[in-house]
Amino acid sequence: MKAPKDLYRLDQWYEGFGQGLMVIAGPCSAETRQQVLQAAREISVFRQVKALRAGIWKPRTRPDSFQGVGEKALAWLQEARAETGLRMAVEVATPAHVEMALKYEMDMVWLGARTTSNPFSLQQLTASLRASQVPVLIKNPVNPDIQLWIGALERLYQAGLRKLAAVHRGFYPYEPTSYRNLPQWEMLIELKRQWPELPIICDPSHIAGESSYVGEIAQQSLDLNADGLMIEAHPNPPEALSDPRQQLTPAQLGQLLDALKKRDPSSANPHFNSNLENLREQIDAIDHRMLDILARRMKTVRQIGRYKKQNQVSILQMNRWQDILTNRLARGQKLGLDQEFLKKLLELIHKESIHQQRQLINQDKTDS
Ligand code: PEP
Ligand code: MN
Numbered sequence: 001m002k003a004p005k006d007l008y009r010l011d012q013w014y015e016g017f018g019q020g021l022m023v024i025a026g027p028c029s030a031e032t033r034q035q036v037l038q039a040a041r042e043i044s045v046f047r048q049v050k051a052l053r054a055g056i057w058k059p060r061t062r063p064d065s066f067q068g069v070g071e072k073a074l075a076w077l078q079e080a081r082a083e084t085g086l087r088m089a090v091e092v093a094t095p096a097h098v099e100m101a102l103k104y105e106m107d108m109v110w111l112g113a114r115t116t117s118n119p120f121s122l123q124q125l126t127a128s129l130r131a132s133q134v135p136v137l138i139k140n141p142v143n144p145d146i147q148l149w150i151g152a153l154e155r156l157y158q159a160g161l162r163k164l165a166a167v168h169r170g171f172y173p174y175e176p177t178s179y180r181n182l183p184q185w186e187m188l189i190e191l192k193r194q195w196p197e198l199p200i201i202c203d204p205s206h207i208a209g210e211s212s213y214v215g216e217i218a219q220q221s222l223d224l225n226a227d228g229l230m231i232e233a234h235p236n237p238p239e240a241l242s243d244p245r246q247q248l249t250p251a252q253l254g255q256l257l258d259a260l261k262k263r264d265p266s267s268a269n270p271h272f273n274s275n276l277e278n279l280r281e282q283i284d285a286i287d288h289r290m291l292d293i294l295a296r297r298m299k300t301v302r303q304i305g306r307y308k309k310q311n312q313v314s315i316l317q318m319n320r321w322q323d324i325l326t327n328r329l330a331r332g333q334k335l336g337l338d339q340e341f342l343k344k345l346l347e348l349i350h351k352e353s354i355h356q357q358r359q360l361i362n363q364d365k366t367d368s
Contacts, residue, residue, distance in 0.1 A: 042250035180209020305357035
């Protein structure tokens, strides 16, 4: 399918959505009427916040976890809208959810990561959404498969929906990382290349998994020209029935929004500047991964250190180091890396690896 040219911009969805940054905030889950109303009141004071999000039907990994309060929360959201003027967004995963969300006149719906991953669910949802012109936010699939993401967008577009936006919530990390889900900014750039008109929203909360990382991720997405943010905020995060660690208090949300810089992409040469910015963001993402990998290497080095010590083997084995050097330099050459630079880097890493193992031994000495 060709890139669509008739999508609505966010500012054409609802009044106020185009004035600066568009933020959708609110609890991971609606829990009680009181909690929804309090969240809505406390976040509506921030000028960037245009909509309230709340999960009502929660697809959870384990059946004993909190499954969401269901339909009755839709009435609480209506009440919150009447009081604060915020637009209301809920997640839909089945045709029955869509029917109820439309019956209660929700202003936006979103498809969760697990739903985007499942073309069978999408087919059914598309059929129910077809008749409405409700804006639909489509989260990325759990796995970094851009075809699934674009496939979901295409299905909705072909059903006649024109108010669509992609939500970047990160991808399942197969290795331990500091974030709950890995952002893949490169994929976002590719999505934007294929569908230039598609509004992009970032959900830094589900990428972070922890409230202290939400700000830096939000800023990275704005530096990549994200059009909006979806951020989890709860009146009392430690007591939240789902995702307690990643939710912000309304006060924290306010501070975060104040600190964000939405840079103006226009300048003497906007094309050059935005390309440069995209490349730098890719570099940041690569470095982030490089640091995670380096930390993993050092962790493994310490495991080896302990193992050698238990077996009375010395730290340095010259043959092994020589092998590493020869083998990595040959590989580096194939990859086009400068040999002198690579040798220095390998030596530095090796030096630190030895240092780590020495520290282990010294530490054990002082322990005993
Ligand atoms: C959510 O937004 O609360 C949610 C469950 O998100 P995701 O589908 O991204 O996991
Ligand atoms: Mn959540």
